Structure formats: structure tokens, C-alpha cells
Amino acid sequence: MTAYSPNSDQTPAARAASVAPEGALAWAQWMIQRKTVALTGSEQAFAEQLAGLLPAKAADIRVHPAGDGRANLIATCHGATPGPHIVFCGHIDTVPLGAKPWSCDPFGAEVRAGRLCGRGAADMKGGNAAMLAAFLDLADQREFPGRLSYALTFGEETGSEGAALMVKDGSLPRFDVMIIGEPTNNRIVRRHKGALWLRVSARGRTGHGSMPQMGINAIDLLTNLSAVLRDALAGLGSDPQLDRTTLCLTRLEGGVQTNVIPDFAIAEFDIRTLPGQDIERVLGIARDLARDLCTQQPGAGISFEVIASLPALDTPEDDLSLRAVAEACAALGLPEVAAGGASYFTDASLLQNLGGSVVIIGPGEPSEAHQTDESLSVEALETAVSLYREIAIRLFTLYRPVTRSAVAADI
Structure with a gap:
């Protein structure tokens, strides 16, 4: 863990060489101009540069390295009196660019026709910038009761690895309400699907491609499993907002030559689960179906590796936090x-x-998320700053601890 202060020897050199941006648009441009593509080991440098630009007098700023160039950042400001802990949260990493050419520089952060262009503009450096601008405004005033934190994670796009570390190492204290600035078009989302990512390996029996009946095709094993598992999961029930549990076969590798039956193949399944579903049960269904397929072809084998297991979110409809956000x-x-x-x-x-x-x-x-020529409305970005500020103020009011004098006054 690294803490930053104006006189710290550990402050990044970028602090002296850079001037802190002013306003959400400038912060968003600064963030987009720093490449933080997932799994490239760039999040720690980003976190340290950002920490070096934040005013230490406004918050306790800490970077929590995780190795391999990855890190979380947490900045916390204490208000004038005791009260709830409110957190603004986002992730540093972005997805790769993809194969299709961009019409703009994906890391140039150019504004075109009222839209900020670049990788991460929508998902989610725009949200990060708006939350940061609101955080700095509130931290500068310190007129709220309680604590306000600004937290950025690494590795969200690859399975929420940074969030897992935050929970494990206790670097982010327990909170009353967390606002996550993922792209929603400034509309409220209270629930989302969970995810079970599986790496599935199949072993078969090789043979000549002209005699498929003489071998066991490992690729066929995986595509057949994908089909029967997709149908089984769709039958687990539906949700009025989130539809059904889904499976997407996202990677498939196997085979050595056109005329050779592949005896080994690997696939990756992206399964999205509904609130209330037991992820272990879903995994159990996959194992049972794989066992059935292998029983039909003696000598076949299928094994599973869990890449990520992430529960769904289901904030109750009558939760006090939703009232505050709706009012804002x-x-x-x-x-x-x-x-x-x-x-x-x-x-x-x-x-x-x-x-x-x-x-x-x-x-x-x-x-706009994950798209070529990803962009964000500058107007929506500026609106979000006011929205986050208003949300925080209302949350601090609604979650303010009841004092003895207040109770006495109500009697």
C-alpha cells in the first residue's frame, strides 16, 4: 500500500510534471489518454499518476499494488461529523480495441460534435471522471456527516480481480451505500446478472478425418455440451427484467490439421445467471450434462476450470438508497x-x-461500451457530476445517525 501526501518521497514523478485537470471533461480526457487495456499491467501507473494529482489536503489517498503492474486506488474524505460511509466506485481497466479500425484516435480523447471519443469514454472513464469531480467538490467543502470515498479497481473487465482484492485485504472499509458509475445513460440500475466463466477441456480419440465414426471429436464434445447446457439453463426460469440465464460460447481452440479428428479441445463459456440462482447449482448442471455426453462415447472426457464466479446484484426495490438516487x-x-x-x-x-x-x-x-469509436455525450458527463453530488448529499441526510437529542425532540 502506498499513501500520498504533498511531501511524500513516494509521490510519482508525474506529480511534479503534470497539472491536475479541472472539471469532469478534462479529467475524462486525462483518463482516456492513459492506456489501461485489461491485462497489460498498466493500472498501477495510472493509479499512481492519479494519486499524485489529487489534493492531499482533501482526502487520504492510497494506492494498493497487487503485483504485475496492477493496483487499486482508494481516496477517503472525512466530513465534519460522524455519519454514514458513502462510496463512489469505478474500474480503471478497459477492453482491447478490437480489429476494426477507429475513425478517431482511441486514446486521443477528442471531442466531436458534443461527444468525447476514445476507449473507455462510456465504460467507464467518463463515469470515473464525473464521480471524481463530484468527490473533489464535496471533499473541498467537508460539510457532510460521515465519510466519502472514491475507489477505483483493476481487472473488472477480466473478472473483478481488483474488487476481489479489496474484499480480501480490507482496504475498503464497510460502506452504507456504494454508487457505481457504469454506463446506464444516467438511469438507475438496481440489479444485474451474475457471471460464471468456465474453461472447459475435452479429450477424445484421434483418427482420420474421412472416418469420423472411428474417433471421438473433442470439438464436437464441446459444441454439443454448449448446446445442451444452453437449453438446460434457459429452462431454469425467467425474470421480468433480466429474461433468462444465458450461455455464450466465446472461445474454442482445437485441432492440428484439416484431415485429423481433434482429440483435444478447449472452450470458454460465459454464463450469466439471474438473481437468486445458486452458481454452484449451475456448475453442477454443467458437470452432469458433461458426464452424460461422455457416457455416450466411452473414452471421452470433459473437465472444468472456474475462471470467475460472480453473484448477481439485487438491491431491494424499497431500499433507502434508491429513494435518494431517484430524488436526486x-x-x-x-x-x-x-x-x-x-x-x-x-x-x-x-x-x-x-x-x-x-x-x-x-x-x-x-x-457504446466495448465498441469501435466508443464515445460519450459531454452533456451527459456534466449532468452526472451534478447528479453524483446531489446523490451524495441526499444519502448523507437519509443515512445520518439518529442522536439522543433528535430522539428526545421527536417524543
Whole structure:
């Protein structure tokens, strides 16, 4: 763990060489201009540079390295009096660019026709920047009761590894409410699917491609398992907001030559589960179906490796946090829309284990996430700053501890 202060010898050199951006747009551009593609070991450098730019007088700023160039960042400001712990949370990493050429520099952070362009603009450096701008405004005033934290994780796109570390090492204290700025078009999301990522290995029997009946095709084993498991999971029930449990075969490798039956293959399954579903039960269904397939072809074998196991989020509809967020949206004149659900997962899958309620709301549009020419409305970004500030103020009021004098006054 590294703590930063104006006189710290551990402050990054970037601190002296850089000037802190002003406003959410400038912060978002600064973030996009720093490449933090998942699994490239770039999150620690990002976290240290950002920590070096934040005003130490406004918050206790700490970077928590995880090795291999990865790190979480947590900044915490204590208010004027005791009260709840509210957290703004996002992730540092982005997905890769993909094969399709971009019409803009993906790391240039150019503004075109009122939209900020670049990898991570929507998912979720725009949200991170808006939350940071609101955090700094509130931290500068310190007129709230309680604690306000700004937390950024590494590895969300690859299975919420940074969030897992936050829970394990206790670096983020238990909270009352967490706001996650994932792309929702500034609309409230209170629930989302969970995820079970599986790496599935199949062993068969090789043979000549002209005589498929003489071998056991390992690729066929995996595609057949994918089909029967997809149908079985779809039959587990439905949800009015989140539809059904889904399976997507996202990777498949196998075979050595066109005319040779493959005797080994590996696939990866992306399974998305519904709130209330037991992930272990889902894994059990997969194992049972694999066993059935192998029984039909003596000599076949299928094994599983769990890459990630992330529970769903299901914040109750009557939760106090949702009331505060809805009131904040109404105060800013945003469309009145019932709190919805999302098919993706977020770090909330794991961070909800730290206690309080979690609400997801951010300026990005979900349809822009992971896209070529990803972009974000600058107007939505600026609206989000006011929205986060208003949400925090209302949460601090609603979750303020009841004092003895207040109780006496009500009697």
C-alpha cells in the first residue's frame, strides 16, 4: 500500500510534471489518454499518476499494488461529523480495441460534435471522471456527516480481480451505500446478472478425418455440451427484467490439421445467471450434462476450470438508497424511469459483500461500451457530476445517525 501526501518521497514523478485537470471533461480526457487495456499491467501507473494529482489536503489517498503492474486506488474524505460511509466506485481497466479500425484516435480523447471519443469514454472513464469531480467538490467543502470515498479497481473487465482484492485485504472499509458509475445513460440500475466463466477441456480419440465414426471429436464434445447446457439453463426460469440465464460460447481452440479428428479441445463459456440462482447449482448442471455426453462415447472426457464466479446484484426495490438516487434524478429534471436491471455484471458482485446497498448509475450509454469509436455525450458527463453530488448529499441526510437529542425532540 502506498499513501500520498504533498511531501511524500513516494509521490510519482508525474506529480511534479503534470497539472491536475479541472472539471469532469478534462479529467475524462486525462483518463482516456492513459492506456489501461485489461491485462497489460498498466493500472498501477495510472493509479499512481492519479494519486499524485489529487489534493492531499482533501482526502487520504492510497494506492494498493497487487503485483504485475496492477493496483487499486482508494481516496477517503472525512466530513465534519460522524455519519454514514458513502462510496463512489469505478474500474480503471478497459477492453482491447478490437480489429476494426477507429475513425478517431482511441486514446486521443477528442471531442466531436458534443461527444468525447476514445476507449473507455462510456465504460467507464467518463463515469470515473464525473464521480471524481463530484468527490473533489464535496471533499473541498467537508460539510457532510460521515465519510466519502472514491475507489477505483483493476481487472473488472477480466473478472473483478481488483474488487476481489479489496474484499480480501480490507482496504475498503464497510460502506452504507456504494454508487457505481457504469454506463446506464444516467438511469438507475438496481440489479444485474451474475457471471460464471468456465474453461472447459475435452479429450477424445484421434483418427482420420474421412472416418469420423472411428474417433471421438473433442470439438464436437464441446459444441454439443454448449448446446445442451444452453437449453438446460434457459429452462431454469425467467425474470421480468433480466429474461433468462444465458450461455455464450466465446472461445474454442482445437485441432492440428484439416484431415485429423481433434482429440483435444478447449472452450470458454460465459454464463450469466439471474438473481437468486445458486452458481454452484449451475456448475453442477454443467458437470452432469458433461458426464452424460461422455457416457455416450466411452473414452471421452470433459473437465472444468472456474475462471470467475460472480453473484448477481439485487438491491431491494424499497431500499433507502434508491429513494435518494431517484430524488436526486428528479431534482435535476432527469426522466422518471423505474429502477431497472442489466445483463452485465459489475464489481458490485463482490463489493456488495462489504455491507451496504449498491446502486449503478453513470453517464455512458450501454450501447457504446466495448465498441469501435466508443464515445460519450459531454452533456451527459456534466449532468452526472451534478447528479453524483446531489446523490451524495441526499444519502448523507437519509443515512445520518439518529442522536439522543433528535430522539428526545421527536417524543
